Amino acid sequence: MNTGDLYNLTKSPPIKSTQELRKISTAYFKDLEASSNDPNQKIAWCSSVGPAELLLALGFKVYYPENHTAMLGTSRLANKYIPAAIAQGYSPEICSYLTSDIGAFLHKETPFTKAYGLKEVPKPDVLAFNTNQCRDIQDWFNWYSKKLNIPIIGINSPSFVDDVKENHIHSVVTQLKDMIPVLEKISDQSFEKKKLNHIVNLSFQCSEKWQEVLETAKVAPSPITFWDSCIHMLPAVVLRGSQIAIDYYKMLKEELIERIENNEAAVPNEEFRIYWEGMPIWGKIRSLSEHLCDSQTSVVASTYCSSWIFTDLGSSTNEPFTNMAKAYTKLFINRSESSKEDYLIDKFKTFNIDGVIFHNARTCPNNSNTNYGMPKRLENRQNIPSIVIDADLNDLNVYSEEQTKTKIDAFVEQLAGV
């Protein structure tokens, strides 16, 4: 299957910093491969909004399976692998990240081979999750824990939180601290608060810079789209806690500012500004970005890409556990309906949004805010029109190209007053 260039999935004018992105991503994966072959270097698998800083502070190299699955989606390989996991007893209705990842493992294949020359995914020494995103992540990691006989640890976060209170933070801080002895034993390194503080601070700076990149889209015409951000978010996920990610976003932001100064738009002749709520449909990024670009419609902001803005990582100095607990509990996905609505309304205003596309992802209800009446409630509160697209993050069997494009076209016609 021709998977194309995974760094260049949009029709927008190419972002020059992508060259650097390729370089740092390749270096990250090569380093993981080397670590995987080095018995003295321990590797932790971590959920994408999991306790990465703690793992880094204890000397682990951190690998994020969700990055792998996004790649399975983007390269349209997911549907090749999902059936193998279904045959293991996993329902096709549950997380297609889980099913495609386990399926790829069973097939002994990975898109890392083609993209970065890795023979296989890096072998874990420990699996660390946080249920702040969903329960599927725990089931997913549990499968590997049993299969590879690897210890699994995690944080069971309070979920559907309205106001994040002291008791929520206390519970997460306690769980983070409880992880330390287990991790120390595996890594054979002693915990140092100073080191954690330093790494949390680096993550915070990365988050700040990533936010600045995303916020360049406040300008009309926007220099960047959601589709671009889906690719350029990689360092915010896998390299947070390092200077490399901070430097990368400084560079990217400079380029985007230059675009703004030169009036260079991501979508030439931008007419409408759209907010994307929900997961990307990874295998359709190119086709949807081209389709919307042709309609002079720029998807300028999204909840998904903003999920790696962790403002609270910098909330107090020398309190790394509290900062982590706050950042990873206040996450959008983990919040009550009304907190989510307030968050979204704020985003619509910040980015001067004309319309909203909600993605109802069949296998990720956690990241789909369409099932409990939110689109209608938001329309009533804000008078910003919206549509719902029924699809999935990775399972393209539940996606109808024709129906989706007709919905989008009709929506754009509606915005244009046709």
Place this chain on the structure above:
Amino acid sequence: MLDSILYAGIDIGSSYTKVVLIDQNNDIQGSNIDFSGIKLHSAAETSLKAALPKNTNLTAVKKIVTTGFGRKIPAINQIPFANITEISCSAKAAQLFYPNKTLTIIDIGGQDTKIISMRNGKRTNFKMNRKCAAGTGTFIEELALKLRIDLGEMNTLASKSTNPEKISSYCTVFAASEVLSRIRKGAKIEDMIYGAFYSIVNRVLEIDTINTDVVLTGGLIAYNPIIADIFKEVLGKSMLLPPSPQLFVALGAALYASQLK
């Protein structure tokens, strides 16, 4: 008719291609309905030619708007054209028949169903069925196939129902099996078919809330007026039925064509 100027709306649906030709006064001068088949462009061209009034040839058609599932076909005979979604075309036709009205259009098509909200003649919102044939024309087509009943007979049979049955399955495939097995157990065929129409109405009403007058359009309505009766029963008000519900979208497209620059 040799010197006439015509505007064409071509609605290329998943099952049928519908054409409406209007003149400069928005009066209908011709129409045609044909199977879409596999070659959408040639179906559209053949249908367009078939819709032409007597002694008129294709050169009379000055502008075309294509719409529907197959709307993105290349130009026909190099006649200037645009493609616009069936949602906008429905709203356009509604503006002609019901100017400045606040209403809801329910368009039940072969593979999807749309609910379009209009406020004071302006389209404000639309919703489509989820990716599932429940609540679309396919539901009835599948059932007719399973029961080996001519599609055209379904309405007549349903109207003979005296004790309508409810179908509990949501899925089109399961619903057809359910109908068959209940008929085998003694349920009357006409009561089950009525139940199938009833189920379509229920599925449609799950797509959105409806608080205004309702216009019913689409091929299913055209051939099965019993659906309008069921909507009336469920919503407690009469339905507005345009003169040719199946040509409604094509008419909207023709109206757009007449305004193309």
